[in-house]
Amino acid sequence: MNDFSVQKPVTYFEQIYEHLREMIFQGVYKPGDRIYEAKIAREFKISRSPVREAVRVLQNEGLLAIDDKSKITVYKPTIKDVEDIYQCRIVLESLAAKLTTELVSEDELQEIEGTLVLSKKFLESKKNQNDRSLIAENARFHDLITQYSQNNRLQKQINDLWSLSHYYRVLNFQGENRDWNVFNEHQEIFHHIKKRDSKKAEQAMAQHLTNDINHLKKILQNQSI
Amino acid sequence: MNDFSVQKPVTYFEQIYEHLREMIFQGVYKPGDRIYEAKIAREFKISRSPVREAVRVLQNEGLLAIDDKSKITVYKPTIKDVEDIYQCRIVLESLAAKLTTELVSEDELQEIEGTLVLSKKFLESKKNQNDRSLIAENARFHDLITQYSQNNRLQKQINDLWSLSHYYRVLNFQGENRDWNVFNEHQEIFHHIKKRDSKKAEQAMAQHLTNDINHLKKILQNQSI
DNA sequence: GATGATTTGTGCGTATGTATG
DNA sequence: GCATACATACGCACAAATCAT
Numbered sequence: 001m002n003d004f005s006v007q008k009p010v011t012y013f014e015q016i017y018e019h020l021r022e023m024i025f026q027g028v029y030k031p032g033d034r035i036y037e038a039k040i041a042r043e044f045k046i047s048r049s050p051v052r053e054a055v056r057v058l059q060n061e062g063l064l065a066i067d068d069k070s071k072i073t074v075y076k077p078t079i080k081d082v083e084d085i086y087q088c089r090i091v092l093e094s095l096a097a098k099l100t101t102e103l104v105s106e107d108e109l110q111e112i113e114g115t116l117v118l119s120k121k122f123l124e125s126k127k128n129q130n131d132r133s134l135i136a137e138n139a140r141f142h143d144l145i146t147q148y149s150q151n152n153r154l155q156k157q158i159n160d161l162w163s164l165s166h167y168y169r170v171l172n173f174q175g176e177n178r179d180w181n182v183f184n185e186h187q188e189i190f191h192h193i194k195k196r197d198s199k200k201a202e203q204a205m206a207q208h209l210t211n212d213i214n215h216l217k218k219i220l221q222n223q224s225i
Numbered sequence: 226m227n228d229f230s231v232q233k234p235v236t237y238f239e240q241i242y243e244h245l246r247e248m249i250f251q252g253v254y255k256p257g258d259r260i261y262e263a264k265i266a267r268e269f270k271i272s273r274s275p276v277r278e279a280v281r282v283l284q285n286e287g288l289l290a291i292d293d294k295s296k297i298t299v300y301k302p303t304i305k306d307v308e309d310i311y312q313c314r315i316v317l318e319s320l321a322a323k324l325t326t327e328l329v330s331e332d333e334l335q336e337i338e339g340t341l342v343l344s345k346k347f348l349e350s351k352k353n354q355n356d357r358s359l360i361a362e363n364a365r366f367h368d369l370i371t372q373y374s375q376n377n378r379l380q381k382q383i384n385d386l387w388s389l390s391h392y393y394r395v396l397n398f399q400g401e402n403r404d405w406n407v408f409n410e411h412q413e414i415f416h417h418i419k420k421r422d423s424k425k426a427e428q429a430m431a432q433h434l435t436n437d438i439n440h441l442k443k444i445l446q447n448q449s450i
Numbered sequence: 451g452a453t454g455a456t457t458t459g460t461g462c463g464t465a466t467g468t469a470t471g
Numbered sequence: 472g473c474a475t476a477c478a479t480a481c482g483c484a485c486a487a488a489t490c491a492t
Binding site for chain 2: 053057060061084085092
Binding site: 048 | 480482488
């Protein structure tokens with residue numbers, strides 16, 4: 001007996017949707033860049049129909065903007081937008097931290113701890129700035145806490161916001177010791193989760209994200225982006 | 226000189242998107258109902274392309290579900306889903322109440338108070354159950370508070386959640402005096418906003434929504450929907 | 451501006467899959 | 472099982488709007 005079963009082929013729509021998302025996250029498409037339906041369709045040798053559908057969805061999510069002349073561009077958040085996004089993230093991710101503290105299993109705790117161990121390793125061995133793997137590990141920390149909250153809707157809401165602030169994630173680690181500060185804040189959050197103190201976990205998450213946005217604002221002011 | 230300028234014609238896509246949303250809200254399409262792209266296209270004598278795009282977007286929002294056989298149905302939340310949605314609404318709408326308290330103008334305060342005055346009128350004159358205008362006025366109360374928070378992202382997040390729980394909104398007013406209780410809770414929230422006590426406004430909103438979901442769960446258990 | 455090349459909005463046909471008798 | 476009806480996924484064509492020359 002085996003578990004083989006025929007899978008639904010992934011539609012072009014889904015593939016293009018994921019692809020565009022990835023391109024935006026990885027910075028291949030940068031904020032403000034123009035996107036062409038037709039060009040993407042040609043690139044993958046498919047018709048424009050599935051591409052159009054993907055574009056509409058990404059626009060609804062906010063990752064793409066379509067102006068009154070139907071010009072499609074990659075979303076470029078203003079500073080005010082980023083502040084708005086963070087205000088939402090603060091309350092939603094704090095909720096996630098609270099729920100996760102109440103529900104997390106031992107195995108899951110280990111998973112979270114794993115990201116901290118790795119982060120520390122990266123930090124200590126790090127000579128170069130803007131280490132991608134560190135950023136990824138930090139993202140994973142937040143992501144696991146979101147997942148373990150066992151609230152699908154919360155997960156989607158947080159993910160959407162997360163996507164929208166992708167552009168600023170890298171900036172967040174610039175400046176004196178912000179990387180180590182983030183690490184310490186993550187450790188504190190984890191500590192409270194492990195101690196099953198949901199109230200403190202919630203507060204630590206809120207504080208962490210508040211620090212994030214404050215730090216980000218300081219950096220953005222300096223380089224007047 | 227006048228301010229005339231030519232407007233972009235509203236695309237079929239947008240019109241269909243709004244239309245489907247409305248149909249779902251108004252209960253013309255009920256949870257679980259199947260939807261046919263082709264049928265909608267025929268109904269409005271347009272092609273299926275714009276309809277497809279609208280359907281994709283609504284699926285992404287969660288209002289429509291597309292199963293592994295591409296069958297399109299109206300989203301039917303489980304009780305767990307509703308609880309998840311409310312957990313999110315509680316933190317987001319509390320944030321909205323807080324922000325609005327800090328930012329609201331005198332005119333806007335009057336707008337909010339207006340919904341309370343109308344609600345009261347409807348309640349007192351009401352002999353029949355499930356008064357549509359009362360429900361609409363209550364929705365407007367929440368909507369104004371969300372708007373006046375001046376956080377666009379928050380507004381979109383709350384609106385999406387709101388859409389997803391539309392189906393249960395009517396149930397919320399069933400049962401002994403729940404309609405009056407809702408009114409009193411709204412009045413309390415308004416009171417704190419007017420007094421510019423953002424902390425209390427926030428708490429009152431959280432309490433109100435907590436009462437809502439508890440009431441809803443009680444009703445759902447009884448009729449084992 | 452006028453012209454030609456793109457690009458988007460929409461209509462429509464075909465292939466493939468699913469349900470039903 | 473088979474044939475028919477119908478639904479969706481995708482490709483393609485055309486018109487109108489836009490942009491560059």
